[in-house]
Each structure stands twice: as C-alpha cells, then as structure tokens.
Amino acid sequence: ARDYISVVGSSTVYPFATVVAEQFGKTTNFATPKIESTGSGGGFKLFCSGLGVNYPDITNASRAIKSSEFNQCQANGVGDIVEVKIGYDGIVLANSKERAPLKLSRKEIFMALAMQVPDPQDPTKMIANPYKTWRDVNPQLPATQIEVLGPPPTSGTRDAFVELAMESGAKQFDSIKALKKADKKAYKKICHTIREDGAYIEAGENDNLIVQKLQANPAAVGIFGFSFLEQNADLVQGSFIEGMEPTFEAIADGSYPVSRPLFFYVKKAHVDVIPGMKGFLAEFTSEKAWGDEGYLADKGMIPMPEAERAEYAQAVKELKTLKK
Amino acid sequence: MLYNYLLPIILVLALAAYLKGSGRAKELWRQDGLRSLHSLPLYHGLFVAFWTAVPALAIWSLWQMAEGHLLTLAVKRGLPQELQSLSGNEFSLVMNDVKNAIRGDIVTSLNNATATGSARLYLATQQGWQSLMAYLSLGLTILGFYLSYRNISLELRARNIVERLSTIFLMLCSAVAIFTTLGIIMSVLIESIAFFREVPVLDFLLGLKWSPQTAMRVDQAGSSGAFGAVPVFAGTILIALIAMAIAIPIGLLSAIFLSEYASEQVRTWVKPLLEILAGIPTVVYGFFAALTVAPMIRDVGSNLGFAVSSESALAAGLVMGIMIIPFVSSLSDDVIHAVPQSLRDGSLALGATSYETIKNVVIPAALPGIVGSVLLAVSRAIGETMIVVMAAGLSANLTYNPLKAVTTVTVQIVTLLTGDQEFDSAKTLAAFALGLFLFIFTLFLNIIALYVVRRYREQYE
Amino acid sequence: MNTLASIQNSAKLQSRYRKDRCFRLAGVSAIAVALCFIAFLFSDIFTHGYKAFEQTKIELEVELRPADFVGENLRLANYPAMVKRSLYALFPEVTDRQDKKSLYRLISPGASFEIQDKVLADPAIIGSRLKFWVPANDDVDMLMKGEIDRSLPQANRRVNDQQLAWIDSLVANNKIEMVFNTTFFTAGDSREPELAGILGAACGSFYTLLITLCLSFPIGVATAIYLEEFAPSNRWTDLIEVNINNLAAVPSIIFGLLGLAVFINIWGIPRSTPLVGGLVLSLMTLPTIIIASRASLKSVPPSIREAALGVGASKMQTITHHVLPLAMPGMLTGTIIGMAQALGETAPLLMIGMIAFIVDIPGGITDPSTVLPVQIYLWADSPERAFSEKTSAAIMILLLFLISMNAAAVFLRKKFETKW
Amino acid sequence: MPAGLITALPNQLRAITMQLRLDTNGELSETSQQTVGVPFVENARMTCRKVDVHYGEKCAIKNISIDVGRNEVLAMIGPSGCGKSTFLRCLNRMNDSLASCRVSGDITLDGVNIYAPTVDVVPLRAQVGMVFQKPNPFPKSIFDNVSYGPRIHGLATGKADLSEIVESSLIKAGLWDEVKDRLHESGTSLSGGQQQRLCIARAIAVSPEVILMDEPCSALDPIATAKVEELIAELSTQYSIVIVTHAMQQASRVSQRTAYFHMGSLVEVGATEKIFTNPGHQLTEDYITGRFG
Amino acid sequence: MPAGLITALPNQLRAITMQLRLDTNGELSETSQQTVGVPFVENARMTCRKVDVHYGEKCAIKNISIDVGRNEVLAMIGPSGCGKSTFLRCLNRMNDSLASCRVSGDITLDGVNIYAPTVDVVPLRAQVGMVFQKPNPFPKSIFDNVSYGPRIHGLATGKADLSEIVESSLIKAGLWDEVKDRLHESGTSLSGGQQQRLCIARAIAVSPEVILMDEPCSALDPIATAKVEELIAELSTQYSIVIVTHAMQQASRVSQRTAYFHMGSLVEVGATEKIFTNPGHQLTEDYITGRFG
C-alpha cells in the first residue's frame, strides 16, 4: 500500500517542490512525498500513463501541458487534472564578475545566437549567422568572442529561452515579422533555430557546472535559472536585458522580460485516496510557501502577483479541473 | 502467522532434510562397506533437500506473485457496485485505500464502514488463503521429503541427479544474458521503428548533421531538426579512441608491472588502489574533466596557438581513460598472473630478458584474457555518459580534431530521454534508434574481436 | 670465445637491457600516473569536503509557553514563532519587519523541527525555558567556514552587513560555535544544506548493492562456468559469447529502460526502490563479471582438470574443487570492478525513479530510496552554495563505502591466489 | 565385431606379412596393417577393436585392436610419438576433454562399451585409473592430493580412515618417508621424481581395477623405480595394469605381455618373453635391438 | 675463497672418512660432510664453493663444492629428491624466479661470481643453457619455440638463417623427421617425448657454452636417447655439459665425471669409470649397486 505522495516532473520545479515536500513531511503525520526529477516531458509521460497507485499523483512542469499530452492523459483514463501555476522562473544570461556585465537587447540576443539572421545589407535576405564577436552584433558591446553555454535542444529551458528571448528579438526585424504572416513555418524556423557553429555550446543541464565554467572562462556567457544567479552573486552577474538587470523584483513585476511560469498538475482521482494529498496541496498553495515572503521565494522562485495566487489557491481548493 | 515464517521454515526443513538424507546414506554406506554407495552421502542429502525445498518454494513464490491479484478479486465483491465497476488501475486506488485502512493510521477516502468492512474482508481472506498456502507448502515439503527419502539406496545415482540439476541451473543462469538482450532489443525496437517511419533509415545512417531541434508543441511549428547519426557515432569513436589510448597503455603496463616486476607486497596494495578508480562516480569524473582538465587543456592549447574549445573530446576522453584503467589493469593482471611459471622459466633460461619473456611468452599466453579486459574497457568507454555530457558538450560536430567539442551516442540518448520529451516526436524516438544502432555497431566490433582472439589464442598446458 | 664479462658489455645486450629498463620504467610510471591521479582526486575531494563534517550552531533560549500548544496534535504548534521569539529576545533592538526577517534568516528552518522533536519526545518540557543549540542557516555556516568573503560589497554577498554584525555579536557572546556535524550522518536528504544528511542514500546504496551482489555474482559465475565448461562449442555458444560482450557496451541508461519496461511495468515492482534498482544494476554488472570469470576460467591450465578427471572426479567436481578455487581471484576482480561500477552509476536509475528527493531513511528493499551517486548528482545540481561541500563529503562517504566493500573482496581474492 | 566372436578367434594368428606404406604426409596409408602376434586373450578385462584416434584432421593412431587381460600387466613400447599415450588415454576416455580429439572404434570394459552414450565416465575413470606422463599434482597440499580421490568416491568413512589410505598409498608409491613430515606442503613444491610418485599415489589411492601408467618411472632413480615395479607386481595380482615405458628392461621385468606401437599402428603384441627374444615382426626386432632409426 | 687458490689445491684429496648424521627431522645435521673424490679440476669452467640452498626454512642442498671442467660432461646422479635439480638450477640462477628460494655460497663462471650483484643474468643464461626436467614448450608453433632464443639474441641475420638454425637444432635433437611437416603446429600438441626433444632443440639453438640438462631423456625411447647422447658427445667437444640422469648406464656412457648426491649433499665426485667400478663411499656404492633404500 502506498502511503506517500509520488511527484514527478520538471527539474526546474524540483528544487521548489522539494522544499514544500520537506516542510509538509516535517510538520504533519504524513510521510514526506517522493519527488522525482524526470524533466517536464518525462513527467507528463509518467503522469498520463494512468490512474492508480503505480502512477504518480502529481507532475511538475516548467511549461503548460501540451494538448497531445492532455489527450494522452484522457486516453489513459486520467480524466480530471487540476492545473496549478506556482510562480515564475527567471532565465538569465550571466558572465563572470571579472568582466563587465553585458547590456543586451533581445534583438541582439537573436542576432548573436540565431542560426540565420537577416543580411545587414539586405534585410529581406537571410544569411548564415556571420557574427563572431559581440562587437559584431553591436559596436557598444565588448570585442569578445560570442561563446554562450546554454541548455541543449532537449531541454525545456531552451524552449522557453528561444521563445521568450529569441523570438521576440527576431520580431523586431520587420522582414521577419512580415514572414510570420506569410510563412509561419519559415518564421518559426528562423526564430527558433540556434546556431550550431560552436558559438552556442550545449552544456547540459547542470547549472552549477555552467556557473563554474563561467568562472574558468570569463569570456563566456551562460544561460540558466535565476536561483543559481542569486546563490552565486559573488561569482557571476546577470546580463541586462532591455536595460533591466535580472533582480528578484524586476522579474516579479515583469519588467525583466525573460521569465517563464512554473506549474504542477494533480490527478483529481488521487486526491482523496493517497494519504496527505490535500494537505500537500494546501501547503504548496499557502502564503508561507509561495507568498512574497514565503520560503519558495527564498529559494529563488519568483512569486505570482497576489491576485493570481488567490485565483489558483481557490482553484486548488475546489479542485477545478482542466478542460481542453 | 505461520505464513510469515514460511520461507525460513522451508529453508530449515531443507537443511534438516539434507542432514537426514545424507545421514541415511552414510548409514547404508557403513553397513555395506566401501564403494557400495553410488554417490557420496553429500549428494543424497542435496537430493533430498532439493525435493523438500523446491516444490514448496515454487508454490510459495507463485502465490506471492498471485496473491495481490486474487485478494483484489475477493475484496472487490464486497464493495459497493459503483466501486466494483471501476477499471483495474482506478480500482487499485481503492485497494490502496483498503490497505491503508488496514494499517490503521491513515485517513481514507472510503467511508468508514466500507473501509473497515473491506479491510476486515481483506484480512480474513488473506489469512485464510495464507494459512492454506502455508499448509500446502508444508505438505509439499513433507511429500517431497518422503518421496525422495524413500528413494535413497545404494544404487541411487544422486550425484548424477544433483549434477544434472546444477547444470540446468547453470544453463538457466546463462539464459539471463539472452533474455536481457532480447529485452533490450524489444525495448528499443518498437520505438526505433516508429522513428524510422518519420526519418528514413538512410538519412539516419548516412546523414552528416545531427540537430534534434524538432518542435515540441503543436503550436511551436519550429525547426524540423536533422537526424544524421554519423557525427554522433564519429564522436563516440573519437572519445573511445582517446580513452583507450590512455587506458590500454597505462592499464596494461600497470598489470604487467604488478604481476611480473613488482613485489608481492606492492601488488597487494596497488591493485586494489587502482580498482578504486572504477568506483568513483562518473559525476565526479565529469566535474573533474569539465572544471580541471578542460580549462587546463584550453590554456595549454591556446599558449601553443591551437584553437581549443572549452569543451573538448580530449578532456572527456582523457578522464574516461583514467576511469577505465582498472578494467584493463586488474583483469589483465589476473590472467597474466595465472600463466604458469614454467613458461617464464623456459624463456628466462634461454637468456631472455624479462621484457622479452613478457612480450613473447607471457602476453601471448594470456592474450584471450587481456583482449577480454580491453574489450570490456572499450565497452565501458562507449557506454559512458556523464563525463562526456559535462566535459565534451552536446554539440554534434563531425570532426576528428580532439580539441573540438563532440558528442556521443550515449550522451544523446540520455539527453533525449531526460530532457523535455514527447511520446512520439522524432526527437524522443531518436534515442531508441541510436540505442539500436549502437547495439548493432558494438555487435560487429565484438564479432571481429571474437575471431581475432580465436586466431591468436595460445593455449598452455 | 667470449666471456661473461664481454657479453655483458656488448652493445646489443645493452640495448636489450635498455628496453627492459624502459619497459619497467614505463610500468612504474603508468602506475605512478594512475596513483597520482587518485591522490590528486582524493586530496581535491578532501579539501573541498572536510568542512562538511563541521556545522555551525547557535544557542537559543526558547520558552515553551503552554499557550502555544493548543489541541492534541503537538505537531500543529507554531514552532517557528517560538524560535523567532527567542531570537528577537536576543536582539531587542531589531524592530523593523524587514530586519526581523533578516535576523530570522540566521537560523535554519530546521531549528523549529528540532524543538518540535524534543517536545514530541518529551511533552513534559512544555512550559519550561530551555537552551537549545540549533543549526545556523547555511549562509551563516558558510560565513563561519570562511567561504563567504566579507570584503565583497553587500550586494554580492549572501550575508548582508546587518547580519554580519549580528553574527559578530553572537560570536562575541559565545552563542555560536562549530561542532561536529552529526546531522550529516544521521539524516536523510533535505533541501536545507545544514539539515541534509547522507544516511538515506547510504542505506539505499547498501540495499541496492546487496541485491546486485546477491544476483550478479552467482548468476555471472554460473553463466561463465556454463559457457566455458559445459556449453558445446558451436555457433550458438559463439553467439552467446558475442552477445554477452556486447551487453557490456550497452549504455547503462538502456538498462534503465529495460528495467522500466520489465520490472516496473510488467512485474509490477514499485518504482524508486532498491529492489528494482538492484535488479537493473545486476543486469548491468553481469557482463563484467561474466567476462572476467570466463577469462580466469580459461587461464586455469588444462593439466589440472585432467588430473582431477583422471582420478574419477566428475566434471562438476573438477570444477568446484579445482578450477573454481584457481579461477576465483579473477572472478572476484570482475566482481570488485562490476560492483564498483554499480556503486557509482546514476544513469540507469533515472529511468526507474531513483533520481528523487527522498527524506525518509529506507528501511527495506521496497521502500523508496536513492543511492549515493544520485545524492551526489542531485546535490551537485542544487543552487545552494553550501551543497558543494556536502557533495564532496558525500563523495568521501561513497569512497569509504567502496573501499570497505572492496576490502572484503580483496581479502578473499588474496586467499585464493596460488602460484604454480 | 561383437566381442564374443573375437575372443573365440583362434589364438594362432601370427606372423602375417605386413607392409607399412607411408604416403607423402607421413600418414598411414589406407591399406591398413594387421597386427602380428596375439592381440586377443580369453577372458579379457578390456577389449579394443579397430580404434582410430584423430587430432583434428591428423590421424594419431589407426586400427588398433587389442585386449587387456585380467590380472595382467601389459607393457606398451614404441618410439616417441608413436601414439602410446594417445591410445592409453582412450582407455578411460581422458581424450574426451580434448576438443580436437575424435575416437572411433569399440572399447569395452567388462563387456560394456565405454564409449556408449549411456556410460557415465565418472565411475569408469574411478575404475580405470591413470598416471599421466607429465606429473600434474594439484596445487594443494600433498595430503589433499592423495586424499582427493578417496574423498570424492567415498572410500573413507572418517578422518582416520582417510589418513590411513593416504599413508598406505604414499608408502606403496615409495614417497612416504620423504614427505611424511610435510604432508601439508604444496604438491607442486616437490621435486620432479617426487611429483611423479605423488601422482602414482594419487591414482592408486582410489584402488582402480585397471591402472593406466604413462611412463610412471621416467623421473625416478633405480631405487624408486624398483619400488614402483614392486607395486605394479603387487597390484597385478588383483588388477589389470597397462604401462607405457621406454625402458625395455622395465617392460621385460614387469609385464606379461608387450605391445609394440609404431607410427600410430600396433605392430606386434605378444608374451613379453617372446617379444624380447623372438619378435615376430621386423620393426619390433629392429626396435628392441636398437637397430631402428 | 679465490678461484686461483682452489684450482691450485692438490688433486689427491679423496677417501676422507665421512659420516652422515641425520637429526630427527631427516635434515642434515650441523656437522657437515666432506665430499669424497675429486670435486675440483684444473682449468674449471664453473666452480661452486659451499653452495647452500634453502626453500623457505628448509635446506635443500648443503655445502656443495664442485667444479665443472672445460669440455667435459659431468653427470649427476642420486635418489629422487636429493637436490640435483635444485643444484642445477643454481648454475644459471634459475632459482632467482622462485621467491622462497635462497642461495648462498660462491658459484663462478670463467672466474666471475655469477651471484655478484653486478652480474646480469641474461648473458649468463645465454651462456649457460638449461633443459628442464618437465618439458615446458611455449604454447607457440614448433618453429617459434626453437627460433625464439636465436631471435632474441640476434643470432640469425635473416629468415633463411633462422630456418637453418631451427632445422639444425631439431635435427640434432632428433626431432626433425617427426615435425618437419608440421613446424607451424603448436609445441604443446606434441607427445611427451617430442616435447622433451623440442626443449632440447630450443636450448641448443642459442649455442650455450655450458648446458645444463635435467633428465633430458626421461621420456625418450632408446633410439631417441641414443640420438641425444650422440648430441651430448658432439657438444662436449666444445662445451661443458652437466646432466642429471637416473640411468646409470647413461651416466657411464656419456659422462667423464660423475657426482653422486644424497639428501642434499654431494657425497662423491670422480671420474665416471672410477665411480661405477670402485666407488669411494659406501653410499655411492650402495646406490649404484641398487642395494640402497
């Protein structure tokens, strides 16, 4: 008989979910939930495999559920799913403190990292990315090589980064913007494809490792979650994007543009059955956890605005299920 | 109650049966004098113990497997209609509840009466069945004992029977490897086929570009991705070669030094020390490669005027080579040590130096074992993941330059399977196809190795 | 006729000797390289990790007011409030809400759990005023260990100037001290570095490896014996041999896939348990043990077998009485290496749910648990700086585990070694 | 050919003209030779009929038919490499363990075909003991070397019993005095001759009924040799013994019958006296008079 | 003792009364024996003085002093286990490879102490070749077995040269005819006697100047034995040969001098003729007349 809650899913949410789980385990009679870090997609795969004790009760995700995943859930009898948004995660570009911080715009990020960029001579023509140094992108920037350590294509963080930073940067080119209407597929391809000529280095998903690599190589820039920047403020600094420094406040109020929502999904059918589910959900959605002053904020999660929190807390209480 | 102790009871009974059986055989033996007994009492004992324990154990384990299912069926009948109609998996939640109710300390979703009712039913049924099972298996032990014990006689070919049984056991054990292989093929084949429906096999096998950047969401449209496996396999080979270039010389030389030159004392201490290398978690090696070795190589390289990327095949290969040293050193040391001294004497007496003796006599005689250990090391190098993820990066460059970043099959498999994945996008399925082809690729290597070893084997007497 | 002396001085001989010496030297240097690497790695790990065995504690005088404990359930009392109260009592000058929060950050969230445990253990203490040494927060711990540079500007530091002042005053009053970190050895995982311990992972590794050993050693040796001694030499046997060699090259994560498909989905063994982990790891170690065992069986001279067969020993007796003891050192080597690999492996466990946050110490092979390398992997990936020393300390524990595991096998191997 | 028929054959087939023709490979040609002398005895313990042995492609012995009588010592002589050891190893199926070796023909022990698939080699080898040409002691103590056979065949009921068997076997092999104080040293630390005697002791410790000895005295001095010959004489009152030897004197001293092998075929068999005084075949005569080669 | 002094000693020390006293362990007592006969020769090739060998605690040979003359064949006889092989192995330091074995005393070759720390064993062993008691062919082809020595010492300038050496060595050892068609088969697939001759061929292929042969004919038939003896005679015109043998006749046929060992000590040395007709010591006499034991 399973007497503990089984949680799977995103490695980004993992550090936050675990704090809640620990808190829950220590302050109640229930066993501490087991939290697996499988990645968002892997989490959904497990979560949607079916109802029953052999399947997880909750999955964490650093993105919303996809319709294909939702359908898969339905097909396997996982009918009622409660979606809970818990907060935001800032995605930062950072470099070693030995160098000056970079001040970038999203357009420049796009120009530095995209596989294809508009030809400076003829912006309607796309050419293979010719930029070697940051200065090539923008004369204000330092003349160092473009060397960005970031997540691999298999990572959710990468998807989010591509969407939030690159795509909105690309849109600032009129030619690309025009393409959006004309040929959506080509547009997406241009926006979403990161260059593969060595300037962008796929560095795996261990963010601590990226931080340490940045120290070893001050010329490089890394892409990772805000919590790692916060913990390593003495070693690395976040790049300004659109003039905004990635600070807790800037991300929370949305003035820092690159952040993504974090979620978890609950099987309604399990709520009454697996001991402690209600309590765990309550703990997760309590002010002392996800509030502005809550312990999740301490761990680097950016809280939602109060109204949104109230809305989701209510939804959790009612177990409002997701409809698609 | 009895049921909970069934396993130890059966084992104790088997022991008793052994003693009784061998005792009986001994008695016969004493009565009828030397050579009268076909097999040693030991074998009679084992024979009796086998028939005492094994049928009972078989029944017990069958029950162990079936119990949950049967009990669920039994309890299901006592539950309200709407619960009964739930599907299997959903019903497992109800059963979970019932079981939690039995433990008594946890609040459940069922109303109290149902819960306690079902719990009682469950317990009662379980107890009934279990005591039945207990008596059944105990009965079987007694029956097995009785029948086999009756058989003990001077002529009973107990040794042959026991040896036949052990041979069957050995055979079954070697079947494990076969089933593992079948399991592996099955678990990658179906998905690989799905993958090849989307990406043609030839594109995969001959494509020079690997970039699994497919869209993950319907609305994402995105880039289409390229699935040419050549750079990935090339990267694997490159890194494995670098690793072998480190591990084979260091490992073999260490093995030879330890078994041929070093004093017994040195060998006693150094060999286990080297074996520690195999047990350091690969994450640790990964950090070491990424944070110490790679920057060092880059600094040295840029001082010498080479363009070295911060992630290089060289760093990963070097560290991986160190990791697999013990595969070569320890296993080879054992086989070299086992070469009879008379062969060395034969060579030394001709005025050969130790080096010549080792090169011409000892190594050839130990060759199959050495090749085996090297193959194992190569295998390990091909299968290793973490070090490459951390130190060689994930970018699939088609290059033979060890100073560039490359990726390997296993790294791609791991990142594809642990990243954001989808059930049937080519991106996730590619992992299985890679796994399948890696399997085929290493199979070829191994077949070649088999023939090479066959050819050069020198069997000593 | 040349004399001994003249031959000794011949150039040709000198060059042969040179080869011999070079070879010997190469052997020594190979070993030296490997040993240096081990020494380097060990010292690196040790210098990073030894500080994890110490812990900063702060003395608090907590008043357990009966009014705080309403209702039956003593767990529901607001222990954090009690901690805060006693902390604010230490620094009555702090009144600002923000400052109070900063102040509370000096103490680990574990402080309230510690008090809770004391109360649960002995409810009679309710109503008294007690002195507790509670763990300091990880940032304070880092500061005390000198990992945080006081000279940095406040913004780049995890401990602000105000907190520095408070800590200094605590130091001055002897209310803060470094003690041996028992938590590390007695606790399971935690998200708070100062509360995290290795015991859960160590127990998990122990159970997992126990299963691995119990399965892979006998099965591996049995397979090797069957293939080497009994199997007829034909295409099938060749196929099995190639197949086993090939299994060794299968990436470990694929074994995880297999485990997921067979052990979890078909056999219904619960996820994240040492049982399923042990099964997967034994499949992974089997090829290593089989290959090593076969090599050592091959190296037993046939004359020994003939001798035994010649006095009328059966094949099985020949093997168990003569061949196995002589081949045992090699088999044990295979086991040592295979088990070492299993002990350090993370990738296959990913698929079967052992890369997980598990706080409770597993009590058996069907409780959810992680293993040491997974713990290392997870800690290495945690943002908190204080986990980095914990990571190194966990590696030290793993190495200790490895060494004690190997010591037994090495001892056995030594016993079986014969030279003839 | 059924054994019954064979033993009924007249004992007078002898001095059949024979020609040895060698083809270019040095192998025996197809036109097979017939053995001169009296290969068959009445009341045989072991019978061999048309035994051929191949190592891989190479034929090592060809068309050997001979009996081993009850309570007799049969000596086998012949130039080195002629197939004596090969033939000897067929008699207790030691060749089974050589993958490349194929045996054809019939060999029976007490009328039972020992190569029949139903035959268990273990009791066979316990009955037909063997001393190998190269001494191969186990890398175990001297005591364990000798006690191994009795132990696995259950010939001793207790520790004391076992020690007795070990002692008597070592005494019979003439090794006891040299090793009685070091029974727990390894068998491999003995001198060459001591190892050889240890192997003899090991073989006789299981009291086999037929003993095959492949040059058991090759490393022994005259005194130890005399002891072993004494042993052979003693054993032959009860058991059958087949001994390969290069020393003609030894053959004539210990054996009742002698078989002469040449290049894989059995050239002549007969009473020892007859062979050494009046050989029936030219090759035999050449060999024993030392004129051969 | 400097070699010069020794060789200057009068050749007449003989028939010194000697007493062998054995203590309870069967080991030699402290009161050491002196060798009867003529252990020393003028113009010796090798000299041994007070050589003791211990295996671990156990003393295997004690206080052996003897010379090996130029162009002579020295036979060593004695009961099995008396230390002949042990002594032989001292002469080219083969005992070095046994960890438990300690050698003390002086052994010189051409006046150089071969146990001196500066001495290289490699040229020593190239000069002092050895044929072991148990044939130990390499698990390589017959050709490689024989060509191994010449190859490592660079004795052949080319392929043809090497084949020539191999052929002539095999011919000398009397094995050529049997193996000339199968030079590429493994040496371990030969018969016992063939292996022994292969080892002899292997040893003489490097033309050592002193050859130590430990029962080189133990597995050989009279004809092959005769060939080897011929070889010995031929070699002894140029080289020194020490041969251990159990066959008295062989000793008397091939050797100029014979040494009799008994329980680890050298009892008597002398001209072969003298030893076999008129031994100086009771033990020798007992042994050669077969009265011993």
Ligand SMILES: Nc1ncnc2c1ncn2[C@@H]1O[C@H](COP(=O)(O)OP(=O)(O)OP(=O)(O)O)[C@@H](O)[C@H]1O
């Ligand atoms: N490796 C060893 N360890 C211990 N004792 C040994 C070793 N080799 C030989 N001995 C002992 O040393 C003594 C002399 O042995 P050695 O081999 O020299 O005898 P041998 O004269 O050659 O006898 P044989 O004629 O039987 O070959 C014997 O008692 C023998 O048991």
Ligand SMILES: Nc1ncnc2c1ncn2[C@@H]1O[C@H](COP(=O)(O)OP(=O)(O)OP(=O)(O)O)[C@@H](O)[C@H]1O
């Ligand atoms: N394992 C083997 N593989 C191939 N050929 C072999 C093998 N063993 C023996 N032979 C060959 O078979 C022939 C007979 O060998 P066998 O050992 O029977 O000779 P033998 O009469 O015992 O000689 P010896 O007196 O020298 O021991 C020889 O030519 C030998 O080379």
Ligand SMILES: [Mg+2]
């Ligand atoms: Mg033979």
Ligand SMILES: [Mg+2]
């Ligand atoms: Mg000897």
Ligand SMILES: O=P([O-])([O-])[O-]
């Ligand atoms: O694990 P992620 O899906 O959050 O990248």
